[in-house]
Amino acid sequence: MIARLKASRDRYVGRAFQATGFGVLFRTFFAQLFTSETVTSDVQLRQAMMWVLAFILTPCLLILIQVFPLFQLLVIRIGRIHPPPGVIVRATAVRNLMAEDMLEWAIQVLVGYSMVTVGLVAVFVWDALSFDRRDAMVLGPMPLRGSTIITSKLAALTAFLLGSSAAVNLLNAVVFGLETSDQFGARALVLHFVGCLVVTCAGATLVFGAIVMIRGTIAVIGGPRLAAAAGSLLQFAFVVALLAFVIGLFASPTRRGRLVIPTLTSWSPTTWFVAWFEVLRGSDRGSWPEFVALARRGMGAVAMVVGGAVLASIAAFQRQMQLALTPSASPGPLGRARVSRAVATLFVPRDHIARATSDFILTTIARSRAQQAPIAIGAAVGLALVVLGFVRERGEIAAMLLVVPLLLAYWTAIGLRASFFVPSELAASWTFHANAPDRSLSYRRGIRASIFGFLAPGAALVALAIGGAGHAVRVALVVVALANLLVLTIDFVPFTRAYEPGHAKLKTRWPLYAFGSYAFSYGALKIPILYVVLGVLALELIGRRTPSRWSTAPREEDFNSLSAVTVLDLTGGARAALTR
């Protein structure tokens, strides 16, 4: 009797757990999308993302606001002049066509923007998009059904998608609806608003689903290293895409003519969504068969990608559960940064502390994604500026080409410096503190060598290909100057100092970065090479003279927070569910 009661109680408790298990897991997975291994580095990463987004959001709105007056001019019917009726009919027809083209153009911009932005947000939370081995290790022993775990993960991803696409698209849809409908009445307002919101969110879903699908597939067939590499690559690609998108808009704010040309543009997802929008708002074009077909293709694609993402997530979970039971496979070759390390060593041949420091920096960067993200953002900004330069200076391609390695090196260096502030190795900072002198010029030399080793080989190679040996030498010298300058702003062993809130002073410092960008690229090209050499020497002297505030010692408050660095609250969440 008692045994039976107990059994039924256990079953009841089990069911209760299944019920709360979903909620707890959902919240945990959702939170995972906002926290990474090191809280502090994550704060930085997200700040970087925020400024990229803020930088992009404003131009997009501006452009739309620029375009809408044109649109309204087209749709306002002018009653005062009295040309012959035939002319009026023809002019109105042409005007209507132009207005519709412009509407489609605006929708296409919004859809493209939504796809790129939500894609960027998704690749920034790349690691949390699927299951990894640790999830399986932690959740495997818990009394949870696989289906509960998978549904809660998918629910968390859906909530994240909805939240981010609402954040990105809601305002745009409101502006779009208001601006395009004031001559057409309330029905048009609702249709334009809803249509815009639906297709922009559908575009976002398409990209997000595709990224989740790729992430899941990699979790099934590849290892963590492939996942990391693909993640970095996608992050870089999306930052470049976003910047290129905005620059493209600046370069040609409006485009006349039809977008949906069945034989030419039917491959492009944005066209599907434009057609879908026409169908949704019930326009003339929306009833054309080719528009309907394209809209169907868009819906089909979204459905397929969502289905694929779900399947990939299920497969990934099962695969990770399998892997958690087997011992870890022996890893392949690790990133070793051989070339950069060798070059850095040339810089500090006999200084063992400097060599240790630069080796540590370069090896960590070669393997750590937390460090690679800011570097990739920096490089992407450089690349975008290169593109911008080519768009602007159509006449002087040759001069622009010479600038390319310098511009890329400068912005990569800015990203590299930012990566030094990502405190992913904070907990191990005692190693330097316990094993090496607290202050020494060697650290500075080591960091400088690592900056040079990281940037110089690539930059000099590009320069050699573009402008020959002389140019390569000049670029290498400029990189030395840059390294000398940047190292003056670092007074700690990279990656091992706690993040100070409010440190990223981009808002106030951007003129400095912009000036540097000019000085180290266009400026450095114009002055005689002797001056570059003198600049390097001057910086070297300053570096030796300035009393360094250097210390490997963690500050007292860091010491206390050392143990509070890692958070992956899966265990906590699941435990809370169990004890409830």
Place this chain on the structure above:
Amino acid sequence: MLAIDRLTRHYGALVAIQDVSFEARPGEVLGLLGPNGSGKSTTVKILTGLLRPTSGAVRLDGADALADLQHYKSMIGYVPEEPHLYSYLTGPEYLRLVGRLRGVPERALDDKIDRFLQLLDIYDDRYQTLSSYSKGMRQKVLIAAAVLHNPRIVILDEAFSGLDVSAARVLKTFVRAIADDGKIVVFSSHVLEVVEQVCSRVVILKDGRIVGHDSVARLRATLQLPTLDAVFASLVKEDDVDSRSRRLIEAMRA
């Protein structure tokens, strides 16, 4: 000889250790024993120069050691309590980093590292990053890193936690041998058997104060108790183990 004199350390209002004094001589292993939170790690961190005492002094051969911290640190090998290592480096890379920071000659270094890895049974894992090492493997790396530069003073804080039986046996003998080699060894632990086997003298800490300080044999004799376990229990006055475990069971069921 390494002596500490009336060390006191406060963390804000909390007094972690108070008036702790003892000496460690070359050729012997000094044990630091005490329950959780008794101040062992705090003492050890001050001994290694990582933490400044609120008051009190550390003396090496009669001179104030903390005055020339850099020189003092160069003579110390330290195994910390928690195995936080640079997660993106492999074992050998980490040891090379420490070796270079310590100024071990480049030529000797690689050979030394290989020998350590082989003797500690982690040679096969030399291509993996430390983030994938198990706790015991990390502990081995830490121990190797601590003695790589042949230091005069070796300070170990819970050095054997996570080690398997055979590794622990080897390393216990190794620690004794380091002392026999004429070095100063301070060994902090709360595992009594290990302390009993490894240490020649023990300092017993409770709530940041010394409650016992003598050779293992003498402590046993004066208190007329058969084992260090019993000595420890009587000195730190643990309350009844049985009733405590019974109450734990009740809490678990609640």
